[in-house]
Amino acid sequence: MERISQKTYLEEIKKLIKEKTGTNRFLSSKEESLIKELYLQNIPLDRLKKTIESEIVSYPSHRRKKFSLLKIKQKLFQIKPYKDKFKEKDHKITDKWIDILHRLKIPPEAVDLENIDPEFMDIEIERKIINFLWKNLPEEDKKRIQEEAKKEVQKKFILKNINVKKVIKSLIYKKLKKIHNIP
Missing domain, CATH: 1.10.8 (Helicase, Ruva Protein; domain 3)
Incomplete structure (x- = not known):
């Protein structure tokens, strides 16, 4: 070549x-x-x-x-040490999640994977990433995202038959995934 x-x-x-x-x-x-x-x-x-x-x-x-x-x-030279931090703990975490954690600059300590059923590993990692992002989001961004979710609930849902808090939480979760490009 x-x-x-x-x-x-x-x-x-x-x-x-x-x-x-x-x-x-x-x-x-x-x-x-x-x-x-x-x-x-x-x-x-x-x-x-x-x-x-x-x-x-x-x-x-x-x-x-x-x-x-x-x-x-x-980025080119730091991803390997980042992967090694997870390998030290002998987690069955996939490279996809390691790359996402590295890209979002989330420390390995924030994603504690002890005592998690391997069957639910992907779901649990995603949940921990979203929780970390939400906790570290500036207050004005949190308020803006919450307001967008509330408006979306009012537009798209009949408010009698739903748990509004759960729907808003779900919409916020989806918005954070979209903002940070998490598959």
């Missing part, structure tokens, strides 16, 4: 950023030199693209135009 040129490598990254952020922006000289450095370190283009894409997607859509490539270097 033939190695692509540095210029092609750089153009592919620029194209990906334009596609994922929705803006036509120029890379700073620091960002360009970082890409050149990664090229010289033989970081595969596919791996770099996946890392950039996951970082961009983790930004709320209204902030994506402010995305900076300078965080990518940390």
